Amino acid sequence: MKNSSRGGVDPFIVMDVMEAARQAEDAGRHIIHMEVGQPGTPAPAAARDxxxxxxxxxxxxxxxxxxxxxxxxxxxxxxxxxxGVDLDPARVVVTPGSSGGFILAFSALFDAGDRVALGAPGYPSYRQIMKAMNLVPVEVQTKAENRLQLVPDDLASLDYQGVMVASPANPSGTMLDKDALAALIGAAQGQGASFLSDEIYHGIEYERPAVTALQISDDVCVINSFSKYFSMTGWRAGWLVLPEDNLRQVERLAQNMFICAPHASQVAALAAMDAGEELEANMAVYRKNRALMLEGLPQAGFDRIAPPDGAFYVYADVSHLTDDSRAFARQILDEAGVAVTPGLDFDLERGGGTLRFSYARSTEDIAEGLERLRRFMQARGLVS
Structure with missing residues (x-):
């Protein structure tokens, strides 16, 4: 039986790293997980109850x-x-995770062949889902001086029917302030393009709160999820916020594609939203882990980093150490017992020289992982 061309997407490399780490653990090794963006905490007790x-x-x-x-x-x-946004609940659509939200939004807003601008580095499943749906991801190489976020000038010469941004971003953790986000929304709307804002890491911020696109315009599509701030990755519950004119289209698609998001997960998600004390305790761990990473990674020789504004990742330039981040990550796993994500997942052009480190796990794991990384680099004479 033949394979469809739509299914010819690249692998999600972090999942391959997870599998390699699992195999190492099955062989009896203790692996420190810095590869996956999965909180080390369970769903809130109120959700489970x-x-x-x-x-x-x-x-x-x-x-x-x-x-x-x-x-x-x-x-x-x-x-x-x-x-401080007054939102009509009728504009909210509960989805099977943010991934289900992407599928619904892309199906409702774009036709086959439409071009959607994305910043690189960025979450790889955007482009892979788009390719599987016969859309054209238009990846723009973002600049370090713009903190690896799109700016309107990046879009000026492009032909596009949509723009998608994430703030806080994956893998960089950088955020757009209100003026920067408004400028991007204005640029897209000036071209008659749809604007999609991935806000899955909202709630996980350090120096200042994140801005939702809904503070700027009602004519946007917002995607969010219970996976990150609410520690519910495996529950597969997320949501969309849409303009009123798009709701019936999305409803019809949801009826046919998914029927509904899992009822059990919706019940748990509702209770999780009032578990503020437990969720803020998780944030205290992320803050501590972030501080450890920003001190410990440079000491381990990974010193070309920018402090993340949100999420729980540090994206490091390792182009002075390797041009094959996938092989380098495998070497770190095999020799140091630390699983990290190659930048090729996020940026096909420059990702051979970058790594992403997640600090979503326990503080003890982060401290141990940093020490293992330091010893790994020391053995190569790269740190003293």
């Missing part, structure tokens, strides 16, 4: 395609609490 109660008391069948009304209402309330 709510699901246990629901499993005992009710049938968890299909929900309506747009999601549980109570959850949509609570998500809308979050925008008032975090950003």
């Amino acid at each position: 709510a699901l246990a109660k629901a499993m005992a008391d009710e049938s968890l069948g299909y929900t309506v395609a747009l999601g549980l009304p109570a959850l949509r209402k609570r998500i809308a309330k979050l925008y008032a609490e975090w950003y």
Whole structure:
């Protein structure tokens, strides 16, 4: 049976690294996980308790395609609490994780052959999902002086029907302030293009709060998820916020593509949104880990880094050490027992000389991982 051309996408390299790390652990090695953007903490206790109660008391069948009304209402309330935005719950669509949100948004907003501008480095699944849907990802090499974020000048000579940004970004953790985000939205709208804002790392910020695109315009598509701030990666619950005119289109697509997001995950997500004390305790760990990374990575010889504004990653330029980040990451895993992500996942052009380090795990793991990295580099005479 033949394979479709749509399925000919590149692998998600971090998942390959995870598999290699798993194999090493199966062989009895202790691996420090700095590769995957997965919190080391479980879903909030209130979320787990709510699901246990629901499993005992009710049938968890299909929900309506747009999601549980109570959850949509609570998500809308979050925008008032975090950003001062008065959001109509009718504009909220609950999705099977942010990945389901990407599929719905791309299907609703673009036709086959449409071109969508993306900044590189960036989350690799954007381009792979687009390719599988016969869209054209137009990757723009962002500049260090712009903190690896798109700026309107990057779009000036492009032909595009959409622009997608993430702030905080993956892999860099950098953020756009309100003026910078507004300038990008204005540039896209001036071209009649759709604007999509991936806000999955909102809530995980350090020096200043993140800005939602909804503070600037209602004519945008916002994608978010319970995976990161709410520590619910495997639960596959996310959401979209859409202009009113796009809702019925997305609803019809959701009905046919997914029926609904998992009912069990929606119940847990609703309870997680009021677990503020536990979630802020997680943030205290991220802050401590970030400080350790910003001190420890340069001591280990990875000194070409920019402090992340949000998320839980440090993106390092290692082009002075290698031009094959995939082989270098494998060497670090094999010899140091630390799993890190090659930059090729995020930037096909420059990623051979970059690595991403995640600090989402326990502080003890981060400290141990940094010491292993230091010893690895010391053995090569690269640090004293």
